[in-house]
Amino acid sequence: MASATISKTIYLGPFVHSFSLTNLEICGKGVIGVDEKGVIRFVERDSSLEDVHSKHDEWKEAEIVKTQDNGFFFPGFIDTHTHASQHPNTGIFGKTTLLSWLETYTFPLESSLSSLSKAQTVYSNFVSRTLSHGTTTCAYYATTHVPTTNLLADICLKRGQRALIGRVCMNTMSPEYYRDQSVEDAVRDSKASIDYIRSIDPDGSIVQPIITPRFAPSCTATCLSALGALHKETNAHIQTHISENKPEIQLVQSLFPTSKSYADVYDTAGLLTSKTILAHAVHLTPDEISLVKSRDSKISHCPASNTALTSGCSPVRELLNAGLTVGLGTDVSGGFSPSILEECRQAIWVSRFRAMNDGDEAKLSTAEALYLATRGGAQVVGLEDKVGGFEVGKEWDAQMISLGEVKEGGEQEGKFEGPVDVFGWESWEDRVNKWVYSGDDRNTLAVWVRGRLVHTTGRYQQ
Structure with a gap:
């Protein structure tokens, strides 16, 4: 179910989105602030949480959501x-x-x-x-x-x-x-x-x-x-x-x-x-x-x-x-x-x-x-002013993608957590490509619409 209310939230971790038809931005270290109405208020690249707190004092009490397991945020x-x-x-x-x-x-x-x-x-x-x-x-x-x-x-x-x-x-x-x-x-x-x-x-x-x-x-x-x-x-x-x-x-x-x-x-x-x-x-x-x-x-x-x-x-x-x-x-x-x-x-x-x-x-x-x-x-669908990418003023329609990690030795016991195997030496571009060509719903840990959490899996840790 969609959460009834949302709070001011900082989303911390890599993010990926399209700038244009041919330009896919892959930010390996990002911080995105989303207000109580689900609207993106800032997008910081190559920045830390401490840097953001120093620039945005009013966000020091905001909830923090971090990516997990070689993960990244991607638009819905x-x-x-x-x-x-x-x-x-x-x-x-x-x-x-x-x-x-x-x-x-x-x-x-x-x-x-x-x-x-x-x-x-x-x-x-x-x-x-x-x-x-x-x-x-x-x-x-x-x-x-x-x-x-x-x-x-x-x-x-x-x-x-x-x-x-x-x-x-x-x-x-x-x-x-x-x-x-x-x-x-x-x-x-x-x-x-x-x-x-x-x-x-x-x-x-x-x-x-x-x-x-x-x-x-x-x-x-x-x-x-x-x-x-x-x-x-x-x-x-x-x-x-x-x-x-x-x-x-x-x-x-x-x-x-x-x-x-x-x-x-x-x-x-x-x-x-x-x-x-x-x-x-x-x-x-x-x-x-x-x-x-x-x-x-x-x-x-x-x-x-x-x-x-x-x-x-x-x-x-x-x-x-x-x-x-x-x-x-x-x-x-x-x-x-x-x-x-x-x-x-x-x-x-x-x-x-x-x-x-x-x-x-x-x-x-x-x-x-x-x-x-x-x-x-x-x-x-006529929503280009609201969704589709991560810019200030757009609404936070997003998914948290997790790619997991191959453990040392490579042996797998029990269930795989998804179909994508990441060994650790891949670039971020490599990881995105692996997700596109091999991923499925098991890689989608959480989904938000207008800042509200509308879907999670059992592996999502808030």
């Missing part, structure tokens, strides 16, 4: 696209591709979450799971059901995880047992969920609503336009899917024959805005890239899902070079893991698959993947 991960309602199906996608996977696995599960008790179990577990992986902000798809979508918002608010919560809209191309019965129903129920989420967190400091047309094939043109109008009325964020795989694109062309492209379908409906998150974008045309850029819409890159469902390898370098804003998404349960750290690895692998045909420029570096996981994601 931001998952820009995932389906909380599909969590029980994680890792279950068989041999299917996107459209058959929806019919076989997804719609039956999502429809069952009309049950408050079942939704409580699924959503509580998934929020706990994502927090354990260091995800401090998440853009969630729920289901068509208003009460259980609202329940997801309640859970995130109680646990202290930042979240954009979306009630899914679809009035066609889905089973009769699981769809909006009319455009009016889709708008009314979406508005009901928006109003509820804003009532429990009026400032949107933790949870915010997000308008969620599932994707163009599941909504009629009239429904899409009505949701575009709802966006204008409420100024809520928008999330949907685009150009995930080629059969889907062909389907969109057949359903919207007068539209110039998949992106144009959304643009015509008023759904392509600066507050829009477009998941996947594997097969955008040059004209679509230009259109998305002109509307300042954002991209959620979901490499694990795109590989699992054989959708394709998104040309992330091309999107970045075009000036698009890109973050990472786990896309559970098309994706097999709720971990954004895993998505960093997968994004790097997918970029290397692209490089085999497109040349080395397509490759993403470790620093670039970590940028997409933090600052890039913050821009995608």
